[in-house]
Structure formats: structure tokens, C-alpha cells
Amino acid sequence: MSIELQTKYGQIDISNEVIATVAGGAAMDCYGIIGMASKKQFKDGIAEILRKENFTKGVIVRQEEEEVHIDMYIIVSYGTKISEVAHNVQSKVKYTLNKTVGLAVDSVNIFVQGVRVTNP
16 A cells, blocks of 8 residues: 655655654654564563664554554653653654655654663
């Protein structure tokens, strides 16, 4: 699937993988984020931290009529306020997708899959 944008010069098709990669990169820039988690957890509930090339496994891009929704699965750092980290990710992802791709995102849903202690 892809997102279609209509401009005065013609039509632009942007794949969901590109949008997911941009959104994942924007989320990783936020304070308190350890990494992206896979949307499919293991049976024992352990969240796997994804590498940069696999961000698309932790981000779901949905298009419903004219609305675009993004679901993000993240792992946060221990000791941070989870609600603030999630709000920062939502703001950063919406801003980055608007400025980079020109895409107005209607909602960014955050699913915290785990909390990790970082080594100083």
C-alpha cells in the first residue's frame, strides 16, 4: 500500500515503508526512547529492540479514507516519565512527517512494549 498525495504538478505515491522509516527515525531522536519494538512480541512477552533497518516492523501506517493513522511500538528508558516520552514522540513524528513528506497525520498511537535500564 502507499499514500497518494496530489500536487499541482501531479500525483506522488509514497510507500508505507518509507513513512514508517521516517516516523521511526523521528521517534529515535526523542529523549527517553531506547528503541523500536516489533509489533509481534514473543510468546513470553519479551520485546525485541529493532535495528535501524527494521523500523518498519515497529510502525504500522494505516490509511482510512482521507485520514492517516500511525501506530508505533516503542521501548522506553527506565526512570523517564512514560507519558511525557510518548507525547514527545507523537509531536515529533507528526512534525517530521509534515515537514519531510508533506503528510498531515491525523493520529500517532503509541504502544509502550517495554522499559529498559540503560548502562551509563
